[in-house]
Amino acid sequence: MEQGRTQTGVWVEAEDAQPARRPRGAFLKRHGNAVWRLFFIQSSRNERTMDGLGLFAILSPFLSKWARSREDGAALARRYLGYFNAGLYLSSAVAGVIVNMEERRARGEPVTPERIDRTAAALSSVLAARANYFFDALLIPLGLTIASIFAIRSSYVGLVIFLAVYNYYHFQSRIGGYYRGAELGEGVGDAYVPRLFREERFVAGCAAFASGVFAALLFLKARSAGGAGFMGWGAALLAGSAVLRRRLSVVWSVVIVLVATALCLVIYGYVRLR
Amino acid sequence: MFSLIGLSLLGGALAVDNRASVRLMISQPICAGLLAGLVLGNPVDGFVAGALLQMLFLGMVPVRGIAAPDLALGGVTAGALYARLPGSLNAGAGEKGLILFMSLACAIVVGVAGRALHRLWERRSYAFTESALALAERGRFGSASALHFSTVLAHFAAGFFVTAAAYVAGAFAISHLVPAVAGGWCEPLASLPVLVPFIGAGALLLLNLTRVRLFLFVAGFCAVFLVAFFRG
Numbered sequence: 045m046e047q048g049r050t051q052t053g054v055w056v057e058a059e060d061a062q063p064a065r066r067p068r069g070a071f072l073k074r075h076g077n078a079v080w081r082l083f084f085i086q087s088s089r090n091e092r093t094m095d096g097l098g099l100f101a102i103l104s105p106f107l108s109k110w111a112r113s114r115e116d117g118a119a120l121a122r123r124y125l126g127y128f129n130a131g132l133y134l135s136s137a138v139a140g141v142i143v144n145m146e147e148r149r150a151r152g153e154p155v156t157p158e159r160i161d162r163t164a165a166a167l168s169s170v171l172a173a174r175a176n177y178f179f180d181a182l183l184i185p186l187g188l189t190i191a192s193i194f195a196i197r198s199s200y201v202g203l204v205i206f207l208a209v210y211n212y213y214h215f216q217s218r219i220g221g222y223y224r225g226a227e228l229g230e231g232v233g234d235a236y237v238p239r240l241f242r243e244e245r246f247v248a249g250c251a252a253f254a255s256g257v258f259a260a261l262l263f264l265k266a267r268s269a270g271g272a273g274f275m276g277w278g279a280a281l282l283a284g285s286a287v288l289r290r291r292l293s294v295v296w297s298v299v300i301v302l303v304a305t306a307l308c309l310v311i312y313g314y315v316r317l318r
Numbered sequence: 319m320f321s322l323i324g325l326s327l328l329g330g331a332l333a334v335d336n337r338a339s340v341r342l343m344i345s346q347p348i349c350a351g352l353l354a355g356l357v358l359g360n361p362v363d364g365f366v367a368g369a370l371l372q373m374l375f376l377g378m379v380p381v382r383g384i385a386a387p388d389l390a391l392g393g394v395t396a397g398a399l400y401a402r403l404p405g406s407l408n409a410g411a412g413e414k415g416l417i418l419f420m421s422l423a424c425a426i427v428v429g430v431a432g433r434a435l436h437r438l439w440e441r442r443s444y445a446f447t448e449s450a451l452a453l454a455e456r457g458r459f460g461s462a463s464a465l466h467f468s469t470v471l472a473h474f475a476a477g478f479f480v481t482a483a484a485y486v487a488g489a490f491a492i493s494h495l496v497p498a499v500a501g502g503w504c505e506p507l508a509s510l511p512v513l514v515p516f517i518g519a520g521a522l523l524l525l526n527l528t529r530v531r532l533f534l535f536v537a538g539f540c541a542v543f544l545v546a547f548f549r550g
Contacts, residue, residue, distance in 0.1 A: 088465075255522035264542065316505075
């Protein structure tokens with residue numbers, strides 16, 4: 045074990061970031077005013093400071109307690125109204141870490157503003173990358189594929205499954221992440237981050253398998269609707285969509301394939317009429 | 319009129335879910351279409367249109383700054399138009415297919431317009447941060463924070479008005495176009511719901527092109543055919 049670090053249960057933490065575990069009820073009473081604000085962090089997102097104003101709004105219930113003087117308050121405001129971009133899902137954890145460190149600074153512990161900024165910046169990039177990959181590239185495509193599989197059969201069950209699974213992870217990341225950040229401070233980097241999204245590979249596998257199931261069900265449905273001709277048409281659409289998405293933007297590829305499909309159907313109808 | 323207000327309120331609420339980062343995912347088109355259908359008293363057709371729009375954009379991963387369309391507003395538009403118009407126009411199967419195609423086209427246009435509107439917002443909304451900084455430097459943290467939350471209202475208003483405009487314009491255009499041009503030639507468009515999802519399947523295939531994931535994709539594909547084969 046590295047020097048200056050201690051083992052606490054399953055957690056490995058920096059000695060100066062020893063967590064003081066509090067009951068969750070007391071935590072909510074103390075942080076409740078910040079927790080609901082987490083859900084609007086990107087509302088004022090802009091190209092220059094990204095979510096700086098959103099972070100400030102989360103921290104604002106604490107700022108007057110942390111500021112030792114009017115000048116100190118203005119300095120805090122300038123720091124937290126600057127650039128901040130930690131993605132959506134784990135920006136809460138970074139906000140929690142900032143709250144923890146600022147509280148310790150306000151209590152007179154040797155935590156400098158530079159150290160807080162450095163920690164927040166380092167955590168932001170790591171957490172944003174991990175959460176974006178897990179949610180945007182794995183979990184959401186998996187959930188929507190399941191919803192689509194059920195939708196083929198005109199069932200809402202898949203939609204309910206998608207909303208339940210997604211929001212389980214979503215709330216765990218946003219509220220749980222803030223809780224962990226506020227509890228562990230800098231220790232979150234060692235104690236929380238390695239345990240994040242351990243089921244990543246499993247979810248990726250499920251997403252791939254579900255995609256295959258979805259494609260196969262489409263072929264079966266096409267066969268029952270229009271025989272082998274429709275199956276061939278579907279295969280052409282599938283291949284065309286895959287090729288176009290590699291070369292064009294999502295919207296253009298969708299528009300081209302959708303219009304081409306409708307045109308082919310119309311021409312087929314016209315020829316049949318003649 | 320009540321349905322228009324209901325739809326606009328729904329559009330505003332879903333815009334808040336999508337743009338103000340609440341992200342409960344009720345703003346995904348498959349859910350937005352169902353909700354729009356519920357508002358108009360036809361959840362089944364609303365769900366069909368929303369699900370098809372969702373399937374068109376399956377496999378879209380909004381990372382690395384790609385220009386993702388505003389599918390929340392698109393989903394409401396597609397669901398509302400398809401839930402309302404076939405009934406009011408007494409459409410047959412072919413005409414229903416044409417209405418579905420036009421609803422999806424309107425939804426894509428609304429999605430692209432919503433995205434452009436949001437890009438414009440992101441370029442200009444730094445003004446809120448500047449004003450908040452001026453307030454916070456005077457110690458008015460609460461007012462500075464309130465400025466941030468006022469942007470939620472801006473997202474709601476954008477969703478409200480875009481949905482209202484899209485629904486009115488889309489319903490007007492489709493209800494005039496379809497009776498004028500529909501005929502026997504559009505009968506095959508009834509097959510659109512069978513073929514459109516293949517577009518999303520292609521994107522999903524592209525998303526799973528690594529060796530292990532491609533193997534699992536093929537395994538899922540074959541498993542369904544095996545089950546279908548043994549079930550006759």
